[in-house]
Amino acid sequence: MKTQPRQNLTHQLTHDLGFAIVRGVYPVSEGLPSEADLCIKYNVSRSATREAVKMLSAKGLISSRPKQGIRVLPESSWNMFDTDVLRWILSSKPSLSLLKEFTQVRVALEPQAAALAAVSATPEQLAEIDNALARMADADEGLDDPLEADIAFHTSILVASNNRFFVQLTEFISTALRVSIRYTNHIKGVPGADVNKHADILDTIKSGNPERAKKAVETILEEALELIESKLD
């Protein structure tokens, strides 16, 4: 794992430490090296270290108190809906069971988002979904990236829900999807997604029928979930 330089030292260090923590380099509820030791180890100043520590504690990975030192918090308090944290987790321990759990979340969220979109999407938002669908069709011809087109389709529905929480989840979904889709397509043995089924989803949303929209998304996601679960046994 090469760690290409980030925008600045603090971010670089935040990334390095965060990734190390997620990888389990430092035992949970045990200690990281002290600030002073981290300075030496990473050859940076105390301030840079402290700023990185503060960022990681803002993301729920660690806590730091005088004399006690810096402690890794239990996984349950890590903010997995922070895309940095999620990326670190996915790139260090991309387990199949985590993909299953992620897909279970999608099964909960995306059908509901589609139902809301069916009721409240603006013409511009519908055009955006349409556009993503066109990209998926292009991708079938090798004219676009199938992965990114697929992601764009699903996130554009979240945006069209006009619910701030769902909109906020676009980053989360697309981050995990970037790993998940690649995997499911791989085990299906196909390079891209089924454009027709995605077109169905858009139709139901356009027709303004929340129940049908919900069902259409549910169908496609349950399929993905079953595919993953079948590999888990």
Next chain:
Amino acid sequence: MKTQPRQNLTHQLTHDLGFAIVRGVYPVSEGLPSEADLCIKYNVSRSATREAVKMLSAKGLISSRPKQGIRVLPESSWNMFDTDVLRWILSSKPSLSLLKEFTQVRVALEPQAAALAAVSATPEQLAEIDNALARMADADEGLDDPLEADIAFHTSILVASNNRFFVQLTEFISTALRVSIRYTNHIKGVPGADVNKHADILDTIKSGNPERAKKAVETILEEALELIESKLD
């Protein structure tokens, strides 16, 4: 809004700035005062300021670059699943439409979590839900806090889903629920929740029937949603 002193200066400043940003004191995509000005305004050192800025940027509220200064990011990039951010938002602009959106998220998540719990909850986890239900009953007699008992019930189901993402959402749900339940009970004119309906949920989970568990939770949440929507017109 009194700002009681937090555990330390940096956290205090993070809270003050975060709350001010969410309240809209600093125009979005415009600038906060420069680090130097913030030092003067809050009478703290440069390092304390920088650490607070780093924490807020870790939560997606701001970005900071040389010459450009510190900018408030658009709301869509605020990490609303961070409990600090959520609390700031709820205590500064607790709008009814935000409660509606939150409840829509609950409608998506909690039925699915209950379905998973029906399939995979351990005896200890079931006991935990049971315990929360008992607290709700006690609260009916004035022997416990109805709000906290209700929250405990709903979060214990999330935990029993044995899905890391749902478990992670307990903090999010309970933070928003603390505002939401108080409001819905207020407009219903009752002090606590309907214990019988909650007991039904536990029964369906215990019986191991995911579909019925899902339906049971859906029912109770759709009710809450309709209540809120009826007040929005």
Next chain:
DNA sequence: AGTTCATTATTGCTTAATTATATATCATAT
């Protein structure tokens, strides 16, 4: 054995100086 007190490791906080990096300004050349 328990309580108090000193020791000590570690983070918390301040100050100050230097460096890097964007942005804007202005001069120059086309």
Next chain:
DNA sequence: ATATGATATATAATTAAGCAATAATGAACT
């Protein structure tokens, strides 16, 4: 006039060094 490029400037980035506050540990004293 309009690009182009050099220069200035504002701002964060980074380092350094020291003192303060805090909490865990162990020692001393009932």
